[in-house]
């Protein structure tokens with residue numbers, strides 16, 4: 001892959017990469033389109049990365065739908081798809097990991113110990129194998145995008161990091177490969193994530209205080225519809241440290257469980 005990317009770049013092409021774990025949907029394809037805005041060749045990667053899953057998490061049942069993924073990538077005019085094997089990425093004796101940046105400490109970092117260490121490690125490896133001009137990630141995984149941006153800055157990565165907007169189903173549910181786990185009744189309850197975020201944004205805009213907003217979002221919208229709430233955070237959009245006062249760059253992040261499925265979503269309060 002590296003030789004091919006270098007050959008393309010020497011021929012004057014600009015290469016964009018979209019790292020994924022497969023089970024593709026319109027959210028992933030939107031990142032291929034985002035890459036195409038500034039790049040002439042696009043590469044998607046599909047690898048369900050074992051090191052970012054804790055032992056009790058869903059690595060084994062994570063959906064693997066390669067033939068359909070390849071069809072979708074072709075329909076989006078993606079030029080290459082890189083699908084490495086686990087032994088290729090982590091051969092026997094593999095022992096090097098990337099310590100994630102501070103922005104990965106809270107929220108997902110607390111709820112999924114080791115998760116961002118696995119993400120930074122695999123993303124650095126992928127960007128070394130595919131030294132793309134641009135690497136695209138989704139805002140749906142807001143903290144992950146912040147972690148990758150910080151790593152790119154701190155470790156002087158070659159690739160420029162771009163973040164694409166969250167693509168949603170018509171009823172507001174953020175697209176996610178894990179939505180496939182949801183039964184029809186759970187799918188209905190999962191609307192509480194986007195409803196809660198919308199409710200919070202509207203309350204902030206009408207001048208409500210932070211504690212009242214969180215209490216309403218949790219008590220009225222999330223608690224009745226979910227089985228557990230991992231966190232609801234109101235944080236600075238860059239540092240992800242909690243904030244008391246809402247400023248232009250404030251983000252609401254949440255992670256909940258519905259049945260056996262863990263879902264995350266977020267919105268910038270300044271968004272329309």
Ligand SMILES: Nc1ncnc2c1ncn2[C@@H]1O[C@H](COP(=O)(O)OP(=O)(O)OP(=O)(O)O)[C@@H](O)[C@H]1O
Pocket residue numbers: 019020021022026027028030031136137138139140141164165166167168174175176177178179
């Ligand atoms: N709805 C979406 N809109 C935009 N980007 C998305 C969306 N869903 C995922 N992405 C982005 O696609 C990339 C690959 O993500 P991944 O393969 O984990 O998909 P996912 O649907 O988020 O799956 P999961 O259910 O594991 O969270 C990430 O950069 C992620 O942020």
Ligand SMILES: CC(C)(CO)[C@@H](O)C(=O)[O-]
Pocket residue numbers: 019020021047049052119122123141144
């Ligand atoms: C960035 C990523 C492909 C690394 O495995 C993964 O965390 C994902 O799909 O968001």
Ligand code: BAL
Pocket residue numbers: 052053141144
């Ligand atoms: N979408 C981020 C990958 C994960 O949840 O492991």
